[in-house]
Amino acid sequence: MPSFRQLSLLIVVFALLGTAGCDRVDPNSPVAQRRKVFKEMTKARERLLAYVKETKDFDADAAIRDAEEIQRLSRQPWPLFPEMKQAGDVGRATDAVWQKPEAFHQLAKQIQNDADALLEASRKRSLDAIKPAAHKLEQTCSSCHDQFRQS
Numbered sequence: 001m002p003s004f005r006q007l008s009l010l011i012v013v014f015a016l017l018g019t020a021g022c023d024r025v026d027p028n029s030p031v032a033q034r035r036k037v038f039k040e041m042t043k044a045r046e047r048l049l050a051y052v053k054e055t056k057d058f059d060a061d062a063a064i065r066d067a068e069e070i071q072r073l074s075r076q077p078w079p080l081f082p083e084m085k086q087a088g089d090v091g092r093a094t095d096a097v098w099q100k101p102e103a104f105h106q107l108a109k110q111i112q113n114d115a116d117a118l119l120e121a122s123r124k125r126s127l128d129a130i131k132p133a134a135h136k137l138e139q140t141c142s143s144c145h146d147q148f149r150q151s
Helices: 004-019 030-052 060-073 101-122 127-148
Strands: none
Touching: 030 060, 030 127, 060 101, 060 127, 101 127
């Protein structure tokens, strides 16, 4: 027969196992959908930034594809932020998303404009044309994160 201590330990272990998946996000939720878009955007951005930082040989065709993907994705996450703050749909967004919606939407629009400019620059097939557009988009993304995303 197990001792009281062993039984207590078993109860704690089962309780922890039972709550292990509770912090998972529903894959159909706005938070999960936003995360997916942002992850895809980050991957394309990192590939493009490898050229800008000159850690990878410049490939104009690949840069255009990445800029096209960034431009396409730049339109997707914003409708996935509910108009009103709802429990469970916050993710890493700060309260400022809902407290300052005009500023949030203005930055979202600026990200889209910067992505458009990046695509236009990439079509020139010149790294020198891409660099300033990529830096501008990075600055806008950072500004949005600083104001509207938890660390």
